Amino acid sequence: MISHGATSHGALPVVITPGEPAGIGAEITLAAWADHRSELPAFALIEDPSRLTALAKTLGIAVPVVTIDDIAQATAHFADALPVLATEYTAPIKAGHPDPANAATVIAAIEQAVALVQSGKAAAVVTNPIQKSSLHAAGFKHPGHTEFLAELAGPGVQPVMMLACPELRVVPATIHVALTEAPRLLSRELIVELGRITAEGLARDFAIPNPRIAVAGLNPHAGEEGGMGREEIDMIRPAVEDLKKLGIDAFGPEPPDTMFHAEARARYDAALCMYHDQALIPIKTVDFWGGINVTLGLPFVRTSPDHGTGLAIAGTGTADCRSLVAAIGQAARMAARRAAADLNAGANSKAGA
């Protein structure tokens, strides 16, 4: 990969996608700029500038919007106005009511954002939440954002979803499936793969050189030596052994109910969880507002807020922008670490990279 993260002009801007236009994406981005721009890196939002201006007016948030045609201009404008890369929607936007007619615009914005980061013009991609049902109705074939981004990233990419807040990081091994499906989708290989990518991601993007990975059990009390399920014995423990052989500081399987309180959390850098709610219950309980979603394993940096499209409250100005703000800040830090690493690697291979 070529080095592009840091230039003599400083850090590159972050590009933000609109997500579902009938959801809260635009308004939380307006709020993020209005209330948090001094603490955030420069970012640009892909949106329809006139509708964004109208939305700001409706919500009574004083946000000047500036349309830019090259994301490089975002940095110069950012202190005074929210930089926007213009796009157009096919159908009018009605808050709370997604229209599949706008799916093509939503998808194109994601593609544009990935192209910007892949070509070295943006530091990272932050995605606002999409309404999957609306995109699927329009023919979108991917289960979600993460899979689509992986495809855009190129062949051989294995994306891993990690949820993070300052106190806890969790990686669910199975995600949006019925609880009864989750055990069938788990395997020793999957756990090893996720553990490996998580460890690499933490080392590369979070500056944790030897990450400690706690692997959760699947069953109550981690199966109690087979008395309440055998997955720990047959699959999870061997996977932990495999990870150790790879030189990764992994341990487990841990009883799920005693691994998330503060004292237990101090023993690891990320918890590898077996199913969605095993990961989501603790992180939402620890930090309801500040959690973010980070995709590990991609050739570029991508984060997002860890909430949905908020259709029920869209357009009311009550949506909380804290998760998006945290996602933008985290994306910039990750990008800076990659840029510094790339710069070092470049300096070693060819002078003056």
Added chain:
Amino acid sequence: MKPRITLLLGDRNGIGPELAAKLLADDSVYEKAEIEVMGDPAVLAEGLAVIGSNANQNRYRVTEFLPVDGIQTTRAKETAEAGAEMLACLSHAAKRVAAGEADGVVFAPLNKQAMHMGGLVHDDEMRFIANELGYTGAFGELNVLDKLWTTRVTSHVPLKDVAANITSEAVLVSTRFADETLRAAGFEKPRVAVAALNPHAGDGGNFGREEIDIIAPAVEKARAEGLEVEGPYPSDTVFVRAQRGQHDAVVTMYHDQGQIAMKLMGFGQGVTVLGGLPVPITTCGHGTGYDIAGQGIATEKAIQNAFAICVDMARSRLAAV
């Protein structure tokens, strides 16, 4: 009238005796109840020695009960003798409440392995006590942290078998049970939330249909019975809502759904209520702490909470008579 609470020392080889001693050293407990310690006075003395306090000695009664001849304390070891003692104490204390000689029982942590070694043939102490009392009605364990109660539809089963055990009837029984137990603990109209089974409560049927086919109908039925019940709620946010005081109880579908959140919110502080039995009985949510037994460092928060809840339950029971 203050309720009469019987305090049992639990597993004499664990942290039970020192926790009992710490509870007795707390002046405030005597304002709420008349306390009687039942068991081996020598074990109580061991607990008092660990914490180095004989405070309030005139304020509680000690009822000697020595069911196992020649028993010795062997700290941090499961022994059949200690197990037999735990069972005999539970049975005797529960029967005395049933006979009107006391109003509630609080016990310090028990060791399940020791109880099995000491003759327990039931799965747990709760079934044992029900059997000793000849009680055949519905009963179940509830976990309590501060003001939040949880009960569960399935408990110690492999995760893959959970869904097969979730039926409308089972959800309804757990919901009614939560309502009844909270009423028995003094809640006038308990606000009960029912958790979903699947991520995002099934996302409209995309990740499982149990919410639509099983849980929602059970919630409707409970509401038709006049219970203040809502749900199914996604399990990653229902505890946040409950923590904010929007619910008094959460009916969970499986063991870790409730236990992850409860232990995260208050590790070592939770209480286990043996709900449904004709006798108020509560204990600590934590175990016997063999690794720290005898050091005096075990925290008494959970046994204090267990005591407070037992007092509430005993009061409601006295008021109902």
